Amino acid sequence: MTKHFDYPAIGIRPVIDGRYGGVRESLEQTTMEMARAAALLFENSLHYPDGSAVRCVIADTCIGGVTEAAAAARKFEQQNVGLTLSVTPCWCYGSETMDMHPTWPKAIWGFNGTERPGAVYLAATLAAHNQMGLPAFGIYGHDVQDLHDASIPDDVQAKLLSFARAGLAVAMMRGTSYLAIGSVSMGIAGSIVVPDLFREYLGMRNEYVDSSEILRRIEQKIYDEKEFERALAWTKKHCQEGEDTNAAAKQFSREEKDEQWAFVVKMTIIIRDLMKGNPVLKEKGFPEEAQGHHAIVSGFQGQRQWTDFLPNGDFSEAILNSSFDWNGIRAPYMVATENDALNGVSMLFGYLLTNRAQIFADVRTYWSPDAVQRVSGWKPEGEAASGFIHLINSGSATLDGSGQQEEDGQPCMKPFWEISEKEAADCLSATSWHPANRGYFRGGGYSSKFVTKGGMPVTMCRLNLVRGIGPVLQIAEGTTISLPAHVHSVLDDRTDKTWPTTWFVPRITGQGNFRDVYTVMANWGSNHGSISYGHIGHELITLAAMLRIPVCMHNVPDERIFRPSAWSAFGMDAESADYRACDTYGAIYA
Numbered sequence: 001m002t003k004h005f006d007y008p009a010i011g012i013r014p015v016i017d018g019r020y021g022g023v024r025e026s027l028e029q030t031t032m033e034m035a036r037a038a039a040l041l042f043e044n045s046l047h048y049p050d051g052s053a054v055r056c057v058i059a060d061t062c063i064g065g066v067t068e069a070a071a072a073a074r075k076f077e078q079q080n081v082g083l084t085l086s087v088t089p090c091w092c093y094g095s096e097t098m099d100m101h102p103t104w105p106k107a108i109w110g111f112n113g114t115e116r117p118g119a120v121y122l123a124a125t126l127a128a129h130n131q132m133g134l135p136a137f138g139i140y141g142h143d144v145q146d147l148h149d150a151s152i153p154d155d156v157q158a159k160l161l162s163f164a165r166a167g168l169a170v171a172m173m174r175g176t177s178y179l180a181i182g183s184v185s186m187g188i189a190g191s192i193v194v195p196d197l198f199r200e201y202l203g204m205r206n207e208y209v210d211s212s213e214i215l216r217r218i219e220q221k222i223y224d225e226k227e228f229e230r231a232l233a234w235t236k237k238h239c240q241e242g243e244d245t246n247a248a249a250k251q252f253s254r255e256e257k258d259e260q261w262a263f264v265v266k267m268t269i270i271i272r273d274l275m276k277g278n279p280v281l282k283e284k285g286f287p288e289e290a291q292g293h294h295a296i297v298s299g300f301q302g303q304r305q306w307t308d309f310l311p312n313g314d315f316s317e318a319i320l321n322s323s324f325d326w327n328g329i330r331a332p333y334m335v336a337t338e339n340d341a342l343n344g345v346s347m348l349f350g351y352l353l354t355n356r357a358q359i360f361a362d363v364r365t366y367w368s369p370d371a372v373q374r375v376s377g378w379k380p381e382g383e384a385a386s387g388f389i390h391l392i393n394s395g396s397a398t399l400d401g402s403g404q405q406e407e408d409g410q411p412c413m414k415p416f417w418e419i420s421e422k423e424a425a426d427c428l429s430a431t432s433w434h435p436a437n438r439g440y441f442r443g444g445g446y447s448s449k450f451v452t453k454g455g456m457p458v459t460m461c462r463l464n465l466v467r468g469i470g471p472v473l474q475i476a477e478g479t480t481i482s483l484p485a486h487v488h489s490v491l492d493d494r495t496d497k498t499w500p501t502t503w504f505v506p507r508i509t510g511q512g513n514f515r516d517v518y519t520v521m522a523n524w525g526s527n528h529g530s531i532s533y534g535h536i537g538h539e540l541i542t543l544a545a546m547l548r549i550p551v552c553m554h555n556v557p558d559e560r561i562f563r564p565s566a567w568s569a570f571g572m573d574a575e576s577a578d579y580r581a582c583d584t585y586g587a588i589y590a
């Protein structure tokens with residue numbers, strides 16, 4: 001487990017007018033109070049992936065000039081700060097006080113007052129940031145506040161939190177790894193793992209193990225055997241086996257099926273250990289294996305060499321991506337099926353921004369209203385009136401995606417520490433585990449089947465690599481829907497009905513790639529998408545700007561979009577400005 005101190009902190013820089021003899025003294029307290037208020041907001045609102053409160057580090061003194069700026073930078077380095085917020089209620093000296101760290105995401109909150117001009121410092125210092133190629137986010141309130149008003153207005157809070165969530169995501173992924181287990185799955189471009197992307201844009205490294213490592217660990221019992229017994233008993237009790245839809249001649253015997261259950265449970269423990277390590281392995285004489293690959297996200301190739309003769313990874317991927325297992329309710333592990341690293345990164349973005357488990361899915365079918373009516377006799381209405389998209393893939397969809405958790409009577413997916421025992425149990429009850437379709441998976445295994453409850457606000461995203469541009473991100477906010485039972489059956493049964501299904505309607509704007517539901521699907525850049533609970537498109541946009549990844553398609557309203565101040569110097573067409581700004585600054589770790 002990561003220790004709390006290992007998570008990066010938010011560094012807070014109280015910036016002040018350096019003139020002693022009256023001005024500085026009169027502002028010391030107000031400035032420090034602003035820093036404390038920001039820290040309190042972060043600590044009370046934001047959590048690390050283990051559920052603990054976010055840590056803030058405030059500079060020891062107000063920063064009135066370069067010496068104090070350097071002292072703050074030194075303190076921040078020592079205390080594992082990963083992003084900074086400068087706050088000030090007054091005029092101070094821009095380039096003399098600014099945060100000049102080359103990679104920390106930065107923001108400045110300039111108090112919108114008029115007794116002293118914090119917003120003037122903000123503008124002056126943003127100009128310095130832009131002149132020096134160190135983009136920073138600018139924050140100041142819409143309404144003028146009185147100098148001693150210590151409250152943080154709602155609009156300022158929203159921007160502070162968006163900045164902090166995205167900045168923490170940047171900081172938390174840096175220094176971790178993507179673990180590829182196996183290689184390229186069925187020619188899927190996203191599983192051609194490109195190390196330059198990880199190193200230059202995300203600050204991550206790539207680890208690679210051959211899938212045979214899983215077999216070795218199974219054969220040589222390199223796993224916690226006690227945990228395995230516990231895990232198997234739990235699985236037998238909580239994971240109900242579903243109908244075997246294979247032709248009778250292709251069905252495995254009961255004995256073979258039971259062996260496969262034991263196999264996939266071991267695989268699950270082993271994939272987790274490969275990612276994170278496990279001290280029990282050291283006690284068993286495997287100190288190297290005990291360390292793990294420091295992986296914040298992984299992918300399992302599976303198809304085809306592995307699944308052509310061994311049980312598939314569906315159980316392992318689904319359980320690891322969920323917020324619960326035989327060890328209770330716990331943080332999900334990000335595991336991409338088909339080793340689609342680009343979708344794995346998309347999941348990681350959604351996860352780090354929300355602390356919620358993610359649904360990995362094929363973006364499989366656009367169902368037009370006419371097609372639905374033709375095959376089911378039902379004319380789609382309400383949210384389904386313009387058609388919908390069938391999201392479905394065996395494996396990596398989190399069981400949290402069944403929608404059995406609730407907030408205010410509505411289905412939702414929660415951070416693990418808010419999930420009740422009953423909600424976890426309900427997700428498991430809503431899921432059946434079917435012997436894998438042997439046409440695809442000759443070696444068997446078990447695929448998770450659930451149908452996502454309608455009514456959840458969700459955001460689908462996907463990172464693509466485009467030769468000549470680099471990475472681009474696409475984002476579609478929308479909602480899950482429920483279909484009338486008979487319509488669901490007709491549509492679902494035409495596909496791989498032993499896989500988890502989510503019916504998704506993106507929010508349509510009538511324009512561009514969001515002209516209609518069909519156009520969203522037609523412009524999706526790959527076979528996969530990652531689906532996060534909530535409408536987090538604006539936070540993905542802020543994160544993408546920090547990483548210098550342009551957003552090629554989104555349906556987020558303008559008023560929610562928050563990018564570094566420099567972006568507005570690239571012109572008034574937001575999309576084109578985003579592309580040129582990302583191109584100008586380049587990957588942050590290049």
Ligand SMILES: C[C@H](O)[C@@H](O)[C@@H](O)C(=O)CO
Binds near residue numbers: 394
């Ligand atoms: C079983 C099949 O090979 C599926 O896994 C395939 O359609 C995909 O998921 C492609 O993304």
Ligand SMILES: [Mn+2]
Binds near residue numbers: 338361528
């Ligand atoms: Mn797929």
